[in-house]
Amino acid sequence: MMIVAKNISKSFGALQALKGVSFSINNGEVFGLLGPNGAGKSTTINILNSLLKADGGEMYIDGRDASKEQHACKMLLGVVPQEIALYEELSAYENLMFWGSLYDIPKKKLKAEADKTLELVGLFERRYDAVKNYSGGMKRRINIASALLHRPKVLLMDEPTVGVDPQSRNRIFEVIERLNSEGMTIVYTTHYMEEAERLCDRIGIIDEGAIAAQGTLKELREISQVRDVLVLELGNLKEMDLDALKSVMQVEEVDTPANKVKIACQNVGQEIIPIVKKVQDMGGNIQGIDTIKANLETVFLKLTGKQLRD
Ligand code: ADP
Ligand code: MG
Numbered sequence: 379m380m381i382v383a384k385n386i387s388k389s390f391g392a393l394q395a396l397k398g399v400s401f402s403i404n405n406g407e408v409f410g411l412l413g414p415n416g417a418g419k420s421t422t423i424n425i426l427n428s429l430l431k432a433d434g435g436e437m438y439i440d441g442r443d444a445s446k447e448q449h450a451c452k453m454l455l456g457v458v459p460q461e462i463a464l465y466e467e468l469s470a471y472e473n474l475m476f477w478g479s480l481y482d483i484p485k486k487k488l489k490a491e492a493d494k495t496l497e498l499v500g501l502f503e504r505r506y507d508a509v510k511n512y513s514g515g516m517k518r519r520i521n522i523a524s525a526l527l528h529r530p531k532v533l534l535m536d537e538p539t540v541g542v543d544p545q546s547r548n549r550i551f552e553v554i555e556r557l558n559s560e561g562m563t564i565v566y567t568t569h570y571m572e573e574a575e576r577l578c579d580r581i582g583i584i585d586e587g588a589i590a591a592q593g594t595l596k597e598l599r600e601i602s603q604v605r606d607v608l609v610l611e612l613g614n615l616k617e618m619d620l621d622a623l624k625s626v627m628q629v630e631e632v633d634t635p636a637n638k639v640k641i642a643c644q645n646v647g648q649e650i651i652p653i654v655k656k657v658q659d660m661g662g663n664i665q666g667i668d669t670i671k672a673n674l675e676t677v678f679l680k681l682t683g684k685q686l687r688d
Contacts, residue, residue, distance in 0.1 A: 383401050386422070403565060404563075409582065456526050462517050470506075471505040475488060498523065501523070515550075518550065535567070623657070646670075
């Protein structure tokens with residue numbers, strides 16, 4: 379395990395921001411923390427990197443107790459905070475040299491690392507321009523570069539694509555995939571379920587300061603017991619023997635005015651043809667077919683009772 383968090387709690391005055399958050403992150407995986415605004419994602423990230431102190435709970439980074447080995451843990455982590463922190467008047471290169479000096483990296487090595495990370499985020503050509511002339515997406519990419527200078531084992535990224543142009547967004551995804559393919563563990567918070575689905579090996583679903591469930595998308599589908607849905611429009615629905623239909627498939631809903639039946643499936647892609655055949659064998663006159671695949675949005679809704687809006 380690269381990161382283990384056990385029962386982390388944190389209050390701000392009367393507000394309980396984290397109510398006993400536990401998760402574990404494997405070495406080399408991209409772990410997503412998915413939840414709406416105010417769920418507790420940034421609080422969790424800030425506790426992981428010791429910017430905030432938890433009220434209770436335990437945390438281990440690469441086997442080290444974060445409360446006892448703060449410096450060692452700091453060196454293991456690279457942090458891309460939700461709020462961009464850069465010196466606007468300085469160039470990208472100067473910003474990186476400043477951030478690197480905070481990690482006691484020798485000058486010569488730091489220069490080499492700055493060049494390498496600038497190349498990685500696609501801003502090497504622009505390295506001597508003042509940051510104030512950069513777009514939001516470019517600033518974000520410099521923020522990512524600055525988190526990588528000391529070669530951390532784990533990169534914590536807090537909603538790195540919010541307010542970012544599509545080109546920078548794609549570049550950020552490529553950077554994550556590249557770093558991860560080289561073995562880096564990534565913790566990625568987002569309220570965009572498409573991002574979590576695309577990037578993450580495992581996902582922790584966080585809502586109101588608690589982890590509702592964690593696992594791969596497949597595991598989350600099983601835990602939350604969501605199903606795909608096959609919608610069949612039947613010209614002769616009113617004449618059909620619905621009890622017979624229900625005895626051979628999982629009919630979730632019969633919408634008589636619209637002539638539609640909704641059938642629950644584990645995997646609609648695999649089950650669609652056998653189901654269609656059965657319905658036809660039973661005399662069904664199929665006039666329309668629609669499929670609804672269960673995704674993270676469905677999982678989130680099932681687990682929290684809420685819509686996760688983008
Ligand atoms: P997220 O990053 O998922 O949007 P946060 O971790 O920032 O959520 O916030 C969780 C909850 O804690 C929210 O209700 C937020 O308003 C509150 N909160 C966060 N930081 C502070 C703070 N410094 N003081 C008071 N309340 C805070
Ligand atoms: Mg946040």
